Amino acid sequence: MSFDFSSLDVASLADEGVLAPVPNPKTNAPLVDAEGKPVVSFRIHGQHSLRVREARRKVNQRRVAAMKAGQTEITPEQRDADDLEVLVAAVSDWTEFSLDGQSFEYSETNLRKLLGDRRFGHTKGWVGEYLNTDGNFMKG
Secondary structure, three states: OOOOHHHHOOOHHHHHOEEEEOEOOOOOOEOEOOOOOEOOEEEEOOOOOHHHHHHHHHHHHHHHHHHHOOOOOOOHHHHHHHHHHHHHHHEEEEOOOEEOOEEOOOOHHHHHHHHHOHHHHHHHHHHHHHHOOHHHHOOO
């Protein structure tokens, strides 16, 4: 039998999202409890998911409109805001955790707060790397 190219599908799981354990920024190993179970995980959708592709399309449309309006450069602040839009589209849920001693449930607002907090820049970077690594969204 010949090779079945569908085994390289990186879109199906990207659309569904993968529950990914948040890594320790010092070791890059998943944060786990005494039993070895992840203490916090994010549901991340890959770069080939419809939701991430749509977010990137909207960012590109805004940039084209800005260029047509005479804006010749993208400011660092605009680039950060655009990157955040894509990351927000890529995360659809997380397991329960607290922030600064308070329960911190998943919502888009809380996700923006977390990823926009410079204390957690490693988490922002990790989400970006995870969503852009196709191997994270292959079955089997």
